[in-house]
Amino acid sequence: MSAPDHTLRGFLGYGMKRAFSAIKADVDAVLAPFGLRLLTFSVLVVIRDNPGLRQTQLAEVLMIERPNLVLILDELEGADLVTRSRARDDRRAFELKVTLKGRRLFDKAVQAVEEHDRRMTMGMTDEAIAALRDALLLVETNGRTADERRKISHP
Amino acid sequence: MSAPDHTLRGFLGYGMKRAFSAIKADVDAVLAPFGLRLLTFSVLVVIRDNPGLRQTQLAEVLMIERPNLVLILDELEGADLVTRSRARDDRRAFELKVTLKGRRLFDKAVQAVEEHDRRMTMGMTDEAIAALRDALLLVETNGRTADERRKISHP
């Protein structure tokens, strides 16, 4: 009687993978008309929130490696959504800002993603949504803690 | 005062990405000593649950494309964990089974992943864990529903 993936569904990691893959497909589809995807949108949001941020800091916030940002920023800069300008006090670094065009796109994209979020949480109460957010943060923390432990024991 | 990713954290998709990435890193680390990763472990679990399953059905359960299963099964077969045997009633198809060695590894890996799950949900009540599972399933369903809608309107 049980579904063919009954046992597999018992593991949290698999459930997360399936849920993430579904929500990512939807958010990417929602962002496609703006020429964005989850990753580039995330970059845009963080720069919008922190004008003048440098690439290293941005990479740190997003927990991705610096080299991976280069192409993403090339893309956003090429689309005239963000600018890289050399920092006056440190000529190695670039200060990142969102252009006017980027801000306009950002506003529309945010609206679309908020709508998407509402669709993804359809059928949940506000409390349940808040509980989900809390749970995701806790899992992330627990996962990162385990990761730290690993890096310390195998340095 | 707000964190540099304050706005970004407001979006569910990003929270899911971060949580999934953290839990995946941990489960992969947990499975590494067994020569497995989340993906190969998932395949092993489904075959263990459904002996005689065929590749097409397996791909359907896991929602991955048939070609991508080929290398994974080569890997598991090469490690003597699963067998492919031609189906008697359809000589195009293979029936998949877990070997004795595979079953032994499976038992140990399952224990390790259950322990990992407990670590990832540390700090949550049983009710909160159940609520998280329900929420993930709902998000997955909502995401897939949206996907269907897209495929119907743009066929």
Added chain:
DNA sequence: GGTCGATTGTTATGTAATGTAATTAATACG
């Protein structure tokens, strides 16, 4: 009973999202 469309597994190939190592330019500091 032979032909043809569909299906099974496979090969070849492409892409997105990650990671590491090495390079260059600029800074920091003893």
Added chain:
DNA sequence: CGTATTAATTACATTACATAACAATCGACC
């Protein structure tokens, strides 16, 4: 000043996917 460090970049590898095309086989139909 010179040496180590840091910022961004380049080059490259890997993992997890997807699509297209193909050979063998099946099944249905005339």
